[in-house]
Every structure is written in structure tokens, then in C-alpha cells.
Amino acid sequence: MLTVEENEFLTQTGADTAMGQYFRRFWQPVALSEELPERDGPPKKVTVMGEKLVLFRDTEGRVGLLDRRCPHRGADLFFGRNEECGLRCVYHGWKFDVEGKAVDLANVPPGVRMQKEMRVLSYPTQEAGEIIWAYMGPPAEELTQIEIPKLPDFEFIHMEPAKRFVTKQLMECNWAQAMEGDLDGAHFSFLHVPAPSIKSSHHPFAPVDEKRLNWIRNDPIPNFEILEHEVGFVVGWERDADGESYWRMTQFSLPAAGTGPSTMPGETYYGFSLVPIDDISCWMYCYAWNPDRNLGNEEREKLATVGHGIIAEVDENYIPVRNRSNDYMIDREVQKNTTFTGVKGLAEQDIMIQQSQGRIVDRTRETLTQTDGCV
Structure with missing residues (x-):
């Protein structure tokens, strides 16, 4: 038997919870590879531990996992265009690669500092065993070498x-x-x-x-x-x-x-x-x-x-x-x-x-x- 508080500790996995932070220290399955069957194909909505994200396979076959909210005006990137190695927001044309880096800010004048620094939240992904895995924990630069997790070594x-x-x-x-x-x-x-x-x-x-x-x-x-x-x-x-x-x-x-x-x-x-x-x-x-x-x-x-x-x-x-x-x-x-x-x-x-x-x-x-x- 658990108390109410212990049960909440165990079952809540949001980003600001202890269990959520623990889960995020592991590579987690976020989709089957078959759910993104083609390059430049339709993006896919995914919700992982309460985070609303968008998954897409780019022109080179790489998989990106991004926050669904465009950092410009908060439009949903799920409705974006998956083209030429990036996901482009259809509201004002901002485009992001699989690492979340802005590669084209279509309505921002050239030379503006924003062009180099703009990003959308992204998470690293790997494909193994016909599953797309994501690491949603602290970035590698914030961890020691021993803390950086490896993909699970399951036999399958x-x-x-x-x-x-x-x-x-x-x-x-x-x-x-x-x-x-x-x-x-x-x-x-x-x-x-x-x-x-x-x-x-x-x-x-x-x-x-x-x-x-x-x-x-x-x-x-x-x-x-x-x-x-x-x-x-x-x-x-x-x-x-x-x-x-x-x-x-x-x-x-x-x-x-x-x-x-x-x-x-x-x-x-x-x-x-x-x-x-x-x-x-x-x-x-x-x-x-x-x-x-x-x-x-x-x-x-x-x-x-x-x-x-x-x-x-x-x-x-x-x-x-x-x-x-x-x-x-x-x-x-x-x-x-x-x-x-x-x-x-x-x-x-x-x-x-x-x-x-x-x-x-x-x-x-x-x-x-x-x-x-x-x-």
C-alpha cells in the first residue's frame, strides 16, 4: 500500500517531477520506424511524458523530434511542410532541421542576429530494432561521460x-x-x-x-x-x-x-x-x-x-x-x-x-x- 503522496511520486512523469526527470535519463521509444515510412513524408504528432512533440523524417532519412510550438508565434509545427531537410512552419515560413536549428527564417531580414541563434526545442533520436528512440534528459554537455546514457542493449x-x-x-x-x-x-x-x-x-x-x-x-x-x-x-x-x-x-x-x-x-x-x-x-x-x-x-x-x-x-x-x-x-x-x-x-x-x-x-x-x- 502507498500513501497518496507516494502514489503521486510514482505515477507523475511531467518534466518538473522527480519520476519524470528520472525517466528522461533513459532512451525512450517514441514511435515505430514504420510510422515514418518515407523521407519528406507527413510529420507525426507524439506526446511523451506530457510533452507535445512532432516527429518527422527528413530528406536524408534522419529523424527529428521537436517541440510542436514554433518559437515565432506558437503555431503547431505538425501542420508544417516537411521539405529539403527541414520542417517549415506554414504560418510565416520558419524552417528547422532535425536538431532544432533554424535554417531559414523567411520573414526575418538577412544579417539579423536571430538568423544564427534561433532554435526550437529538440531531442536526439536513434533508430534501432525498428523503433525510434529519443533521449529527453539533460543535454550531453551538462553531463559527465559516465552519466551519458546508452541505448538499451536488448537482444531483439x-x-x-x-x-x-x-x-x-x-x-x-x-x-x-x-x-x-x-x-x-x-x-x-x-x-x-x-x-x-x-x-x-x-x-x-x-x-x-x-x-x-x-x-x-x-x-x-x-x-x-x-x-x-x-x-x-x-x-x-x-x-x-x-x-x-x-x-x-x-x-x-x-x-x-x-x-x-x-x-x-x-x-x-x-x-x-x-x-x-x-x-x-x-x-x-x-x-x-x-x-x-x-x-x-x-x-x-x-x-x-x-x-x-x-x-x-x-x-x-x-x-x-x-x-x-x-x-x-x-x-x-x-x-x-x-x-x-x-x-x-x-x-x-x-x-x-x-x-x-x-x-x-x-x-x-x-x-x-x-x-x-x-x-
Whole structure:
């Protein structure tokens, strides 16, 4: 349980907040590369930790992330012209490059000092793993060499494109409860299992990947251990496995990234990064990868169309098809006879329950138990 003040400290990520300043010390995903498919193409609005920004790919393929307000009269640069290595405001023609430097002040006389000094707020970007990353913290000249952050060294980034799949999905809740939900291994014994009317059917010689569902289902009070490391921690959940131990391992990396529970040999891995849009919503960037093989056409098509694992089925705007506005398309007959929730999709089940807690969960009203220790 947290106090109101502690909850606000955790959940608020504006530029003037402690958590917001901490998040800004890391490279953050701000868009998928596929959202800027062409040079000199349409700019894209993005909101990151409450900051309203505009993203564009210039003539040379470089990506710029700028404050949406033109420093001249405050017009929105989203409506600007993306042309000849810069974004030009359509109000009075001021043009800025990907680093925020004014390269043409069309209505300012030549020789005026403003021509050399005018800038718009900009943030450095990098592209890696089919994701556009941005660093929104203090500029490099204000930091010591050891403080300058590096891009996260996630395994999926180093995979060939054929071995990975990258997407994102909107979360209509604060980043912290989405993170907690993904680290909480105890809920698997309920949220993601078949309906109680469906009895266990595995036999003693069934393969492990069939048995594990029953191990999860039959042991709702798992033990857990946390091993801290320099960039986060690993949490392991131990359940009885027909007299042995079945461990499910999940990674957490600062400030808000993790992996899905550990897989069986040969299976595809899943990971995610949570990035606050504001204090009541966030983007969940999801990545699936397999270091041993290419993702087959059928697997890739499944991820792209109906989702799988932590990846939800989303529309063209990356909004989950089953969402708050339609009660996640819950089917009460399915809930009665087939699955514990009646909501289709593991990811959607997580999204449903995390968002049902409210945009920002009131942690003063929680009643925590032994298995909530990880949270």
C-alpha cells in the first residue's frame, strides 16, 4: 500500500517531477520506424511524458523530434511542410532541421542576429530494432561521460529483421500499474487459465509445454525470489510440478521494461517497454524475437493480425480492438464454459484487468498479501 503522496511520486512523469526527470535519463521509444515510412513524408504528432512533440523524417532519412510550438508565434509545427531537410512552419515560413536549428527564417531580414541563434526545442533520436528512440534528459554537455546514457542493449535489437516482430499498443492507464501487472506472476493461476468446469486432462507422460498450464492452475500460491542486478532485477515464481519445481522467470529493466515469462526451448521470446504518454495512459512497445530461427510467415501473420502472448490485436492506430469502450468484448458464455475471464487473448486479459483498476489505481485502498511481494 502507498500513501497518496507516494502514489503521486510514482505515477507523475511531467518534466518538473522527480519520476519524470528520472525517466528522461533513459532512451525512450517514441514511435515505430514504420510510422515514418518515407523521407519528406507527413510529420507525426507524439506526446511523451506530457510533452507535445512532432516527429518527422527528413530528406536524408534522419529523424527529428521537436517541440510542436514554433518559437515565432506558437503555431503547431505538425501542420508544417516537411521539405529539403527541414520542417517549415506554414504560418510565416520558419524552417528547422532535425536538431532544432533554424535554417531559414523567411520573414526575418538577412544579417539579423536571430538568423544564427534561433532554435526550437529538440531531442536526439536513434533508430534501432525498428523503433525510434529519443533521449529527453539533460543535454550531453551538462553531463559527465559516465552519466551519458546508452541505448538499451536488448537482444531483439541485434536480431535480423526476419527473426523479430515489433509493434505497440495503447494502455489506458498509468505506466506503473501496467508494469506491476506484467511482473505479477501470481495472477497466471486465475486470469489466464481455462474455466473451472474444464478439468485437467494431461497424463503423466505429456510434454512439459502441455503440463505447465496445469502446474500454474493448480498452485495459486507460488513462492518467489528476486535477484537484483545493475539495471533491474529478475523475479522467479516457483510452483509445484508433480513433485518437482516449475520456475517462471521474468526480467525487469529500468525504467519500465521487461520480458514475458521464460519460454520453453525453441519458443519465441517476448519483451516490452512502457512509455508514459501522460499520467493516465502509456504506450506498450512490444517485441517478439527468436534467436534460433526466423519467425515463420504464419507466426508473423498471427502477431500482426490477431496478436499472441503479450501482443494484443490492434487496429491501424495501435489501439487494442478489445478495449475499455466495448468492455473488451467479454463473452459471458465463454467465461462460464471455456476461459476464466471470457475475454479473448492473454494480452487483452492483462489490459482489461489493469485498466479496470482505474486510470491511476488508488493504492491506499489495496490489501496486499504474501504473493504481492514482487509488486
